[in-house]
Amino acid sequence: MTVTKSAEDMVAEADTGARQAGTFANTLIFALCIAWSLFQLYIASKLPGVLAQATGVSMFANIVAQARFVHLAFAIALATLAFPIFGHRNRIPAYDWALVILGVSSCLYLVVFRFQIADRPGLWSTSDIVMSAIGMTVLLIAVYRSLGLPLVVIASLFLALAFFGGYSEWVGSITNYGGSSFSKAMGHYWMQTEGVFGVALGVSTSMIFLFVLFGALLEKAGGGNWFIKVAISLLGTLRGGPAKAAVLSSMMTGMISGSSIANTVTTGTFTIPLMKRIGFSSEKAGAVEVASSTNGQLTPPVMGAAAFLMVEYVNIPYIEVVKHAFLPAVISYIALLYIVHLESLKLRLEGLKKPGRHIGIMMILILFLTGFLGMAAITFIVVAFRAVLEPIMPGATVYPALVLLAAAYLGLVYLASKYPDLKVDDPNAKAVSAPRLTPTFLGGAYFALPIFVLIWNLMVRTEHLDRLSPALSAFWATIAMIIVALTHRPLKAIFRGESEFADQAKAGFVDFVAGLESGARNMIGIGVATGAAGIIVGTISLTGAHQIIGQVIEVISGGNLIILLVLVAILSLILGMGLPTTANYIVVSSLMAPVIVSVGAQSGLIVPLIAVHLFVFYFGILADDTPPVGLAAYAAAAISRGDPIKTGVQGFAYDIRTALLPFMFIFNTDLLLIDVGPLKAVFVFFMSLIAMLTFAAVTQGYFIAKIRKWEGAVMLLVVFMLFRPDFFLDQWQEKYTNYTGQAAITAVGDIPVGTDARITVSAPDFDTGIVGTKTVVFAPEAEGSGLERLQAVGLSVMEDGDMLVLEEPFPGTPFFESLANEYDFYGNDPAQIAVVQIENDRMPKEIFFIPALILLLMIVGLQSRRMTQAPF
Template sequence: MAKDKRALSDAELQELVSANDSGARNPSGAVGTFIACVALAWSVFQVLLASPVAPYVLPSDAINNSRQIHLAFAIFLAAMAYPLFKSSPRDRIPWYDWILGLAGVFFALYGYFFYDKIVQNGGLADDTDAIAGLTGLILLFVAAYRVLGPVMVALALVFLFYVFFGSSDVVPDQIRWAGASLRKAMSHMWITSEGVFGIALGVSTRFVFLFVLFGALLDKAGAGNYFIKMAFGALGHLKGGPAKAAVVGSAATGLISGSSIANVVTTGTFTIPLMKRVGFSPEKAGSVEVASSVNGQIMPPVMGAAAFLMVEYVGISYVEVITHAFLPAVISYIALVYIVHLEAVKNDMPVIGDKVVSVGRTLGGMFAFFAGFAILCYATQYPVGWIVSLFPDGSGWILAALLAVVYVALVWVAARSPDLEPDDPNAEVVELPDLAKIYATGLYYLLPIVVLVYFLMIERKSPGLSAFWATFLLFGILLTQKPLKALFRGESDFAARLRDGVGDLIAGMIDGARNMIGIGLATATAGIIVGTVSLTGIGQVMADFVEFLSGGNLILMLIFVAILSLILGMGLPTTANYIVVSSLMVAVVVELGAQSGLIVPLIAVHLFVFYFGIMADVTPPVGLASFAAAAVSGGDAIKTGFIAFFYSLRTVALPFVFIFNTDLLLIDVTWTQGIVVFIVSTVGILVFTAATMGWFLAKNRIWETVAMLLIAFALFRPGFFMNQIQPPFEDIAPAAFEQALADARPGSTLRTVVSGPDFDTFEVKDVTVPLTVPEGATGAERLDALGLFLIPEGDAVYLDEPGFGTEIGDALSSFDFYGDERVTLTAVQADADQWPKELIFVPALALLGLIAMLQRGRASPAGGRAVPAAAE
């Protein structure tokens, strides 16, 4: 057997995380203090910006130009914290980095300094502005290269070259455009809010920073170690327990983390050695951690900061975004737990320790904890509502006092037990945590999360304000937890513990700012790509390219979009990854899907490309998370990446599922339907996992694997089979469309197919457009309400240009209504009476039961070897 590569030491791992997330340079002395003060100032500015008192404590110019200030901090700290070259010093800052950092600040704030002149010019750059914008872009590229590596910069440069040279004769006719002058390009990219200072940087400024700071402060308070210990206490004694605990622990840290690499190293330094000790190879141990950590990026509420961008791009509320994203993320994690369970069963892995545990009780206890936490978050609104109604003027102070009382009481409970210390996974004997003894030591860590969820889900406050109040509570926790524990324990070093609390708070705010450097630069650099799309119309070119490759086949189109999203996401952090793939690929799916008769909610398309974009963190040759896991495990990075991709097959399959079955995203479902969808989807993903792993209750036979894949498909998309039995739509003659509109129930949907010449290419295309039937006494009134103008001629029905600004007008805006070829209503469909698609579950589950009976007869009893956790 090949000898394992050397695993990195703790110091080397911390340097790896620093190099990726917060900067590898950390000079000492006055310069180090200065950098820390700048990072602290950035955190203070962002907290004040998100606070309700922002209009009273910050100048209006600073609020209006907060994006420029945000980027100025990011560029300066990048020059201070990240070496430009491999040979650059780590313990001091060379002269050229001071120049680059200060110049970056000036040009990032150019729009702030010369705001009046830019307004007078109507946002159009003059020659001076153009040179300043180009210089600013160069400095941004240098900073992005330091922090994000060459991939992001190279991608942005490709798009920028297309802006300037897209009209060149060497550019193929299919993608050629008119080109832009330097002044026009810099107006778009740097002077106005269309490019670098666009939506993405605005979201980073308003929302993302507070959530990253919240995660850094929560970790500094000790919550990360608490979550990991709780996961190991609950699952560590089971077969494959360390791997199961790694999944749950990574899910918990992924809730608050915006970095898959940091997640891998944070939890992996403890979980990977223990996984190796119970029989996982270095590559498989690393792969479990990679799959767990990368999945943290799809788990609400943060989703690697992409959730806040989706709010802006999709145009729905934050609560709707995390509601739609929740179920696929949860069942994906459930499937990953099942994957590691099957690995442990197949290889008859030993358990750690000799504790007798019940899998049912363990899973039941975990479900009870999460259900209880969810109920607590939901039920909080009732006592809060009573207090607000009884004391409308002073309710805020009363609620703050009650929260303080609860916090002090929970700290008192925690003080009765010793503080949790990180365990050594390489110790000769590992004693897994006892839940009964440790669960109370960190209950107060849940309070900021309760506050965050309450303001987001119940009060429906903005993400920024919600994160502010949760972060404000964390300020109090960091300042007081150590002094209060010292007081309750009767210790005499109260003042020293108070100084420790102040130090923890400052360190947490500095860590939060340094963790934001990469995200701030990523969103700014990705803004160049977004600006290129809006300036040049390259999105239509991407659609034509994918349509050419797929030959108009819907499934092939989705596969090619998935592959392109995977390629575009390689080497990019999650936030930049999502901006790039959504800017280029969402319109492709929407447009080509409509031409193929697939009508998908926009949030489903965004989640589709997001899922495949983040898979780039897993997939060789650029899978950054796989390389980080291999550094911890000592295994081969490429092999780790391929195994992690295999473990992530359910993450690959789910986007295809919810594109065709939006019930999985809880779109337009009732509470009862939602519960059924959750149960059936969970069974479906477990069956799919068992099929791909080749093991259910025993090793699968080939026909059993095929049957289970069919069962999983039926559970995830029962409508496919029901549509073969009964047609889902009733065809209506186009000439009878007005009468069908009059007969339809208001709020129901009619599907129309419109054919005509494309406004850009003049080629005839078909587009499927769903119409929601409006109120109205007659069909004519309903047509007017839709803004639709019909021109019947015999059996044919032609369309005039629809009303401007109407929904149907936006849907048909790509047609040329004034060409020789007329725009025609070619088909109309109404929903047909169909049996409930859930009937398909009955034969699917019956077949699953048959397979289970057959496998039970040949399944060997599960091994229960208990071995001491001796070092390898």
Template sequence: MSNIEQSNARTGAALPSEDLQDLVASNDTGGRSPTGATKKVIVWTAIIWSIFQIYYASPLPFMLQNMLNSMGIHSLNVVVDDTRARSIHLSFAIFLAFLSYPAFKHSPKYRVPAFDWLLAVVGAFLASYYLFFYGEIVKRVGAPNLQDIVVGCMGIVLLLEATRRSLGLPLVLIASVFLIYNFVGQYFPMDWMVAHRSGSINQIINQQWITTEGVFGVALGVSTKYVFLFVLFGALLDKAGAGNYFIKTAFAYLGHYRGGPAKAAVVASGLTGLISGSSIANVVTTGTFTVPMMKRVGFSAEKAGAVEVASSVNGQIMPPVMGAAAFLMIEYVNMPYNELIKHAFLPAVISYIALVYIVHLEACKQNLVGLERTDPPNPLLVSLLRAVGAFVVVGLIYFAVKYGLGWLKVALPDAAFVIVALGLLAVYGLLIYRVSQFEDLKMDDANEEMVKLPSVRPTVNAGLHYLLPVVVLIWCLMVERMSPGLSAFWGTMALIFIQLTQRSLLAFFRKQSDVISGVRLGFQDLLEGLEMGARNMIGIGIATATAGIIVGVVALTGFGTQLSNIIEFISGGNLLIMLAMVAVFSLILGMGLPTTANYIVVSSLMAVVIVEVGRQNGLVVPLIAVHLFVFYFGIMADVTPPVGLASFAAAAVSGGDPIKTGLVAFFYSLRTALLPFLFIFNTDLLLIDVGWLKGILTFVVATIAILAFTAATMGWFFAKNKWWEMPILLLATFMLFRPGFFMDYVSPSTQEVLPRHFVEKIGQAPVGDDFMLFVRGLNPYGKEITFYARVPIAEGTSGQERLDNMGMTIIQTGNMIEFEGRQLEEWLIDDVALGSVAANAGLDWDQTILSASLPRHGNWAKEWMFIPGLMLLAVVAWRQIRRRRLTDHLSVEKAYVS
């Protein structure tokens, strides 16, 4: 913590805005602020980096290449392949890292020493080594020469130094430990669990620097292909003025409610999460306005800062634009981004709803009020009708555009793009004309004595055009199902056009004279946005490259398998204990690693392990659920004391104690910590294989459940909780989130099948039902394990034919075995057909069948368990409402007597 922050923590005073911006810069864009020619080099390098990334993501290279080919020019290649793009991406990141981040605290901050210039140039060259020696590297692939070895060693050292400067020492230490293990592990005795035989310098450098399995691997590829464009989109949107628009809109709608500024802070931070990939920047950007307002209506400095932290950090889990780790997830899980958004949507939304409810309960406990509203209140019926009307209008527009575009693509395929562009231009013209009828939004000073809430109508209408690029981005992602990079490209193009023209068009429609100067100011905003987007990417680019070292070591040495054995031994094969260990592991790593690097490390080490242990426990854990679990806890690390950077930033804004702020923020974030455990065991929360009706029911019930959990942990529902009401609320929460756990006791969903009845029962069961086997045998490494295997029942006219089509041959040995205190006949899997469904389920020959089951048809649906859960909530609510009314009545009587 800096001297300024320490002083702030002692005095309880908020930092000045200049110091807050320095705090963000030192963490996100570099703490160095040189002047003169050096500043121009940094600025224009960042701008050129952004332009290159836009070019790389666009269809332009392929159009130019086709044009050149049609002209007979085949020697010139203007298409940048993925590997070359990664090399260029890292070159820019390393070059800017050495120029932007000083080596030590006492290093000069207003000039760049000659040695840093040397490191920047050499580091950029080493990162772009692949560009200069592409032909030679391809010829000797897998057999690096001395030059490759020297370049790789120097490159890794300079990358680690850039990492130390921009991200701190922890990631450097972790990557270094893995590199040392990669070299030293070959000398361990073979009977050691962590021994390996892949540690020569040639192997290490080839893996880490010459191929795309280490530094230039998937993580850096995702940073290059997807993340940059989304970060740039956010920077441009913020520079255009959308950040202030989101904050003002949230306050206009919510500021007058009880604890209104805190509720507005939650919504504003969620919206700002669209345009900020940094939780620290989000805290400072929205917090400088929202935190003083929260303190004004009665929140303590620590609670105001904690609300800002909890809401800002959660911005990274809110679709459609999630944190950088989300784009890594689609590569690791091999899933389209629109599918990831669908799975991440429900937990993120109910998490934010719960945070708004936390704020409401805090306001109720302290009897706080909101700010004085500007607009007269609307009747409830009018508000509902307006909401329904807006929903209907948006729905009609959606279906009209979707099916209209579908018809257009069929009827006029060659002209469709031009027609869509002209249509967007017309919509933009109408929106900007509408915006011109209202005054521009100005950033208020939240520290003024009186802050007047903005009026809803002029506030909402003053920035409608900012929504257009967001709509374009979401439409391309969700409806057109373009790649994330191409979707971000089109959204960015729409945004750049708006940035260049909005001032001039507003001046034109308002009949003002500064039409020409508007273009100049818009171009200046564009350049600043391009610079800021690139500088925000320095840390992410460096983090993904360094995390690639860890991934490369794991792949080369097989450390993931060895770690899985260690973790399985420590946890005793218990999935819940293992998940708790992974959560703690993520939090500890997150104290020193950025979210993206934390996610890469933990997911590469633990994701497959959790899936395997889940299988051994009879639970099918989807890979996406495991990756979201790791993602959530990586984000939580920004909150958790003693090194929660977002909490320190919030304390700097509020003037509160940073450790207390972090503790309160962690308490407020308990709902975020609960959800990952729940969607591992109840994948309905991720909307996996869930239809529309069940999806709506799941959303409603999950929202009620998270509110019940919030009421239990906050000690307040409709009134202060009695001691016995908390366990009832927690029981109701568990019944609503995990109805299947209780329903299995009332109406079991499976029936046990004895081996002698396999053929008969399989012949009677519906095709496609899961035949669950609990078996004991050896894993591929010779270790005895027990696990569950789900084998779908295949087609066939008889049970034996179905069993054969499943690829299994089962025999009785005539021996007896003991299982769960019972003496059973021993049945063995005698043979498993290669490539069969049984083999895909993990079954193999000579495995002993311990038990088996089939789905029970006609049992009660687990959703019936919602009824007793809701009844428990209703009982607690009824008692508390009665208690509150009695208290209010006694208070009135006491006041009357007085």
């Protein structure tokens, strides 16, 4: 297949807008981008409050509360102007100007008339309904032109359900939804924060934009090139070095990038030609870059914007999201490095040449460990420094810390001035070699300081220091990045004694402005996507649509959790082919997360909500390289000149290891570091890493030598034993002792405080009347009898012979949402506690790691006899 579009064109069409309509239109789009970025910085700062207090004009502060309306107005205007429709790429037709005016007016209507709207909640006027209908229409058109048809179709289907679902007896019997009038629905979607302007758009406004802007500024200032060159200098000389460098550089840029397509082009423009030069085929070179770039969204702190949505949807602190997502992301990337290494072994490839001393694999590991420990040491020193100053200047230790930060920046820029500036190399040059590490690293080490500021504010917490919110963390990191972008060039000119200070200062300002523009352009798709996803979420709250989808999926899966997970994975992949990752995550998690948790509870498996959300998110990401639509694969193929379908197929083959992880952490939450201490976390990491590397070897058909079929089967058994050791322990020793009737009450009274008890409730379904079961976990917080302990958490139990009749939990008690909203406590069949399960004292499940490792060592021994080349 011939690729006719350049990778840059694909990024423009998919992410940033491909219209080039002359000087006036380009200037207008540019001005709107700059204004949007500056507006987002303004509302994230303390300026609105300061200006309101200084001038007495409340509008300065009120705009923050109205920010999501202005945010969507910018997104709709830019989507309409920057993304052509009907092929009008070189001009902006009259209907687009009309759509811009209508779209912006419908959003700002909510700002201008906010007081009148607040005085008549739910009593929508004719103008309210007209503006809502216009806004919804223009939004869906903006989504179509910037993201394509799939999200428009899905949102339209949910709108149809809202308007016509009341005519269906089946829908009504499941959801008790009697239908909605046009005015009620429009008001629900547009005039309040239940629909378009809901949680998703709010997160896009307050958090996502700042992180995307931070990444854009870092890229335009030269940080992206620094990442690539450091990765090449570290790994370029190893076997298949450019491919390994592609993985590392994509991980580093992916941490702060919200787009797998842009990530593919940013790093792939340099790494793909290098991979081809050392012997990778066009398709494999593109596939490595695609797998690396899509997986960049798995890596905290940004995670393609999903991390911030999880904070709202799962209702846990941001630092907890990062903690749960960290281990699977690291394991996935190390496994991808290993896959690249195995491909290099099969192809007998070499690395790039390099001037000076070569760095071996052990030295690279030592450098990584040293860097990690060095960052930890710096963090400890700064924390200690502020702790010492806290009694002297309480609440003001940030100012000496800023002085330290400024000194560190000046020192690193001074060091960088001693080396040549990092330039973007031509990967197609006749002679390409890996750069030396020291001048490359020191030549741009100051780019790491804004990232340090970001991570510090997000994660560091002590007795005297509180973590900042993600929004504030991103704001201060962005301010630090702006300072770097504006000053690093002129400062280096001063330190070098050059006379080009003015030119370098101008170049820094150009980088800053380009970053503001790029950040806004990168947000267009996310802005309209989160608004459109709000239509789906709003329909769910209006109609109870998740119950319909949930019942259909439950019927198809037969209540089997494994089948349900496979169906959800397939649904995520299919939707993800046409939706951006963020929108796909919102849609599928809103529909399916409650269903997975419910089906798990019915089968006796307590699935943490964060595990479900990460499961959906992982498969949404995999859609970016899933044929036939995966846009990242098309972008990579445009660079490699390979077949995009073959590139996508190969990229998905590399990503099979990523597809395994979500299934594993659903059943083994140790991978998400849930209730895992530091020492056990290290142990879990190494065992999980061995399992993932073994699985990667099986997928590649090569370990130390070519894998025979029976060896592959044994290795898959090893993988299962390492990921699910509890499965084998459960076959040997019963995990729980079951108690019923009076014995169950006694057992609840006897367990120590804080020990979990699993309570299986049997009750008729609220809608169907069919008796079902659900398992909940309860841990007593104080001493007492069994009845007293249950009563303390809202579970009132009456003994009726051998039956433990359960009364409806009161609102506000822990199990009200999970039981009272699902089951009928006043039907003919009484709700009751069917069984109480107390975990037995068993041998540790980790005992099964021993036979697994022995089997793996046996495979190593057998394959070493057939080895024809060094494994590293």
